[in-house]
Amino acid sequence: AQSVTQLGSHVSVSEGALVLLRCNYSSSVPPYLFWYVQYPNQGLQLLLKYTTGATLVKGINGFEAEFKKSETSFHLTKPSAHMSDAAEYFCAVTGNTGGFKTIFGAGTRLFVKA
Amino acid sequence: DAGVIQSPRHEVTEMGQEVTLRCKPISGHNSLFWYRQTMMRGLELLIYFNNNVPIDDSGMPEDRFSAKMPNASFSTLKIQPSEPRDSAVYFCASTLGHLGIDTEAFFGQGTRLTVV
Numbered sequence: 001a002q003s004v005t006q007l008g009s010h011v012s013v014s015e016g017a018l019v020l021l022r023c024n025y026s027s028s029v030p031p032y033l034f035w036y037v038q039y040p041n042q043g044l045q046l047l048l049k050y051t052t053g054a055t056l057v058k059g060i061n062g063f064e065a066e067f068k069k070s071e072t073s074f075h076l077t078k079p080s081a082h083m084s085d086a087a088e089y090f091c092a093v094t095g096n097t098g099g100f101k102t103i104f105g106a107g108t109r110l111f112v113k114a
Numbered sequence: 115d116a117g118v119i120q121s122p123r124h125e126v127t128e129m130g131q132e133v134t135l136r137c138k139p140i141s142g143h144n145s146l147f148w149y150r151q152t153m154m155r156g157l158e159l160l161i162y163f164n165n166n167v168p169i170d171d172s173g174m175p176e177d178r179f180s181a182k183m184p185n186a187s188f189s190t191l192k193i194q195p196s197e198p199r200d201s202a203v204y205f206c207a208s209t210l211g212h213l214g215i216d217t218e219a220f221f222g223q224g225t226r227l228t229v230v
Binding site: 042045049104 | 118147149156157159162169170205207209218219220221222223224
């Protein structure tokens with residue numbers, strides 16, 4: 001079985017500050033891990049993904065995430081927040097458990113203050 | 115490719131009426147997912163199909179909900195009878211569903227359902 005826990009339903013940062021959104025997962029099989037972003041009235045868009053290989057993954061819009069197996073974590077970071085980063089962010093895990101079932105975390109809404 | 119296409123974008127219906135939501139996945143994708151998003155419960159997986167076969171429908175809330183995928187290019191989610199608590203945004207997503215890097219989910223724009 002797979003599950004995802006996102007710590008903090010709301011995160012507020014100042015423009016230019018570091019963004020850190022936390023995600024912990026559990027999976028009975030090697031996981032594929034994803035971060036998606038949702039802007040108002042839109043569907044989810046992929047930010048970045050980890051499948052195999054390098055544990056530090058770079059995505060769009062300057063975001064990156066590091067897969068840490070020992071900590072079962074996949075936290076999302078961005079060195080400098082921009083106003084346009086304000087959105088809801090979802091961490092997701094997919095595992096091959098007789099089919100590829102993608103489970104999403106509850107989401108973290110990011111607010112960026114001027 | 116036009117991406118995942120959902121229709122309608124918005125639906126307002128009266129309690130007790132039947133509602134049908136439609137989804138056209140990306141051509142060539144063999145897995146399709148229906149999600150429901152609400153403020154209270156977040157993004158919930160309702161059901162997913164692989165090669166047109168329902169694999170896991172444990173997220174379907176009750177018998178009023180049903181989903182079909184008659185072919186690789188079309189799926190429906192039906193609610194009969196609808197209730198106000200069904201009001202939510204319903205998303206459809208598709209993936210290639212193969213081992214490797216192709217498990218990224220592509221989402222439609224969603225259908226905002228309001229049951230009054």
